[in-house]
Amino acid sequence: MDQIEHKFIKVQGLNLHIAEAGADADAHVVVFLHGFPEIWYSWRHQMVGVATAGFRAIAPDCRGYGLSDPPAEPEKTSFQDMVDDLLAILDHLGLAKVFLVAKDFGALTAYMFAIQHQERVSGVITLGVPILPPGPIEFHKYLPEGFYISRWQEPGRAEADFGRLDAKTVVRNIYILFSRSEIPIAPENKEIMDLVSDSTPLPPWFTEEDLAAYGALYEKSGFRTALQVPYRTLRENFSTPEVIAVKVPALLIMGDKDYFLKFPGIEDYIRSGKAKDLVPNLEIIHLPEGSHFVQEQSPEEVNQLILTFLNKHV
Numbered sequence: 001m002d003q004i005e006h007k008f009i010k011v012q013g014l015n016l017h018i019a020e021a022g023a024d025a026d027a028h029v030v031v032f033l034h035g036f037p038e039i040w041y042s043w044r045h046q047m048v049g050v051a052t053a054g055f056r057a058i059a060p061d062c063r064g065y066g067l068s069d070p071p072a073e074p075e076k077t078s079f080q081d082m083v084d085d086l087l088a089i090l091d092h093l094g095l096a097k098v099f100l101v102a103k104d105f106g107a108l109t110a111y112m113f114a115i116q117h118q119e120r121v122s123g124v125i126t127l128g129v130p131i132l133p134p135g136p137i138e139f140h141k142y143l144p145e146g147f148y149i150s151r152w153q154e155p156g157r158a159e160a161d162f163g164r165l166d167a168k169t170v171v172r173n174i175y176i177l178f179s180r181s182e183i184p185i186a187p188e189n190k191e192i193m194d195l196v197s198d199s200t201p202l203p204p205w206f207t208e209e210d211l212a213a214y215g216a217l218y219e220k221s222g223f224r225t226a227l228q229v230p231y232r233t234l235r236e237n238f239s240t241p242e243v244i245a246v247k248v249p250a251l252l253i254m255g256d257k258d259y260f261l262k263f264p265g266i267e268d269y270i271r272s273g274k275a276k277d278l279v280p281n282l283e284i285i286h287l288p289e290g291s292h293f294v295q296e297q298s299p300e301e302v303n304q305l306i307l308t309f310l311n312k313h314v
Contacts, residue, residue: 003048008067011088012081017067018089019043019059022051028122028314029095030306031086032059035104035128036226037174039066041213045299046101046306053307058098060089064225066217074225078233082109087117096120099310103127103295105230114246123249123313125306127295128260130252130275130282137234142264146186148177152231161191162223168215170223172202175211178292179203181257205297249313250282253305255290255297283309 003022008015019040030050032043040059047057061068063085064077071077086109090098099122102110107129114121140150152158162170173196177184186192202211254261254270261267269275276282285305287294295302 001044001048003051004044006067009089009092011085011092014063014069014071014085016063016069016085016089017061019047019061020057021047022054022056024054024056027054027056028310029056029058029098030310031090031098031100032057033086033100033102033106033109034059034062034065035102035106036230037171037178037214037218038104039214039217041066041210041217042103042293042296043101046295046303049299049303050306050310053310055310058089058093060085061217062225062229064228065221067220070221070225074228075232077225077228079105079108079112079229082229083112083116086113087120090120097122099123099125099313101125101127101306102129104129104292108132108230111246114248118246118248121248123251123309124246124279125251125253125309127253127302128255128258128292130254130270130284131246131250131278133269133274133278139263143183144185146188146190146192148184148186148192149231149234151186151192152227153234155232158192158223158227158231161193165193166215167218167222168211171214171218172196172211175206175214175293176200176202178259179206179297181259181262181291183259183262203291203293203297206293210296246279247281249309250279251305251309252282252284253290253294253302254284254286255292255294256286256288257290258292258294260292 005020034042040061043059050057064070100110107126110124111131176196291297
């Protein structure tokens with residue numbers, strides 16, 4: 001962690017926090033895009049790993065996450081804002097072309113960026129989420145009312161649910177829920193936070209020190225922007241973009257115990273190879289014991305997969 005440095009850059013009127021490792025100005029650059037409930041810190045193992053191997057690692061906190069400024073109107077934040085922020089970061093840092101490594105909703109940002117700015121992308125690695133077919137994202141239509149995304153899309157409901165607890169406990173509960181292999185679905189008379197008891201242990205690879213780091217940063221940022229992107233944006237007429245093909249090299253690292261595989265149609269979409277219709281140069285690697293947080297659960301294995309990909313395509 002001593003290798004990681006921190007700074008702020010002004011992007012689209014916001015001070016965005018950037019974590020960085022690897023000082024060689026001529027090194028190939030790897031930009032890490034976090035998901036929820038994550039921040040730059042979720043990439044700590046990978047940043048050190050790629051920097052040690054001679055790459056330059058950059059991990060921003062998305063607007064409204066971690067140490068980055070929130071937008072003036074979080075409820076108007078969109079995935080396109082995340083794409084535009086990424087472009088502005090690369091321009092500010094003078095980076096002509098980068099590798100993107102993304103997880104969870106960061107994968108949507110990464111592929112949107114690769115579609116809109118393919119000339120700026122050397123390759124895309126996503127963890128847990130492939131490129132999704134064009135059109136609205138409507139998993140909620142096929143799942144019970146208590147589906148966590150449906151609940152968090154409802155204005156005020158997550159705020160009331162989360163508001164009963166401190167930020168650290170909210171992150172703790174979500175990490176526990178998302179580490180399981182089943183989709184979080186609450187019964188009618190319970191909220192999502194009620195699905196985890198106080199006695200439930202943290203995943204063995206997630207320490208109290210890790211939780212404290214996340215808790216402190218979410219205590220600062222709150223969850224207002226995080227509820228908008230990804231969750232509420234997905235409901236507000238968001239559609240994955242039309243694309244003929246993303247032609248850059250790509251890798252999907254999929255944990256076979258990631259609950260996202262249980263989303264309607266996702267496992268067939270991945271295992272059948274249909275995702276390769278949109279990304280012809282896509283390689284898919286399954287990790288049999290991998291969870292939704294595979295990069296924190298199995299950092300050495302994931303680092304090796306990332307480095308193998310990077311070295312193949314530099």
